Amino acid sequence: MLSESDVVRWRVPWFDGRTSFRDAWPAVEARINQVFDHDKFVNGQVTAELGQAIASYTGARYAVGVNSGADALYLVLRAVGVGEGDEVVMSDGAEWSSVAAVERAGATPVFTAKLSGRTRAVLAAHSYGRMPDLGALRKIAADAGVPLVEDGVPLGSRHDGVHAGLSGAAGAVSFAPDSTLGALGDAGMVITGDRELATRCMMLRHHGRTSEVPGSAPDTSGPAAMVGVNSKMDEIQAAVLLARLDGLDGALARRREVAARYTSRLTGIDGLGLPAQDVWPAYVVAADRRDDLAEHLTRAGVQTVIPRAATSLALPVHPDLSPGQIDHVCDAISRFYRGGRA
Known part of the structure; x- marks a missing residue:
């Protein structure tokens, strides 16, 4: 089994909130200052x-x-x-x-x-x-x-x-x-x-x-x-x-955009069942050979989570994902089911 240490860095991490937190930081800092004011x-x-x-x-x-x-x-x-x-x-x-x-x-x-x-x-x-x-x-x-x-x-x-x-x-x-x-x-x-x-x-x-x-x-x-x-x-x-x-509804909308791009790119792949929902903490697919797919994605620099259900694999869907990162995940999945390399 491939360990996380075998990957130099995650090209598509499970979560990366640096951009979102950077944008929200002025409001966050003001609220934190209130905490110190209240002591x-x-x-x-x-x-x-x-x-x-x-x-x-x-x-x-x-x-x-x-x-x-x-x-x-x-x-x-x-x-x-x-x-x-x-x-x-x-x-x-x-x-x-x-x-x-x-x-x-x-x-x-x-x-x-x-x-x-x-x-x-x-x-x-x-x-x-x-x-x-x-x-x-x-x-x-x-x-x-x-x-x-x-x-x-x-x-x-x-x-x-x-x-x-x-x-x-x-x-x-x-x-x-x-x-x-x-x-x-x-x-x-x-x-x-x-x-x-x-x-x-x-x-x-x-x-x-x-x-x-x-x-x-x-x-x-x-x-x-x-x-x-x-x-x-x-x-x-x-x-x-x-x-x-205050930014939650906007973040939820961005997650829907990410999920829609996944669905558009992954529709029609044999061996892969796609989710349908309104709120997206993650994008959970039902995958044939789930564990092999997870290892394949790890080799491609994609960080995933394995839920308790036997065929489920959770893909990252955070608001800071770029279109290029989403396409990288989808390309890696397509190669896996075509028998290609990561």
């Missing part, structure tokens, strides 16, 4: 402002900033009562991070629609922006009398007018740098319309302390009412996200 660097005023902005953008009543997308899902699972010995029914698109969050909560992931007396939640995963069958999953959850939870929620994705993450009890959002809205490190958020669930997530993110409720002062700490974790959002990450939020 509070974790879970403060800027995090609260970001929560309000994300709630407004998505239509959620509450948006709770946390340390990462993985923590967001873990805290939601805890907040809806998932614990030791329980089972969580997972959609087929769930990635390893979703599985890890379920196991971290003490539960067992179940990848069928089989319900049992131990079923405590149904998890709908938006894998790389692909919308799960929310109607079917809602029915499974309703039949079991358990909450529907969404993971991997891509900002800007909507179904029947409802933003992703709000079709059930809550949604977990990641702000990793390569997300549709990316920080300069890890950050995440829980979006929900349920005040009680939001309150529990606010408590759980701060060691279970009771002062973490909507409307209370964010810099006070009460007694611990439950066993929580330390998963508060860094103010600097919140500042970066607030500065970049």
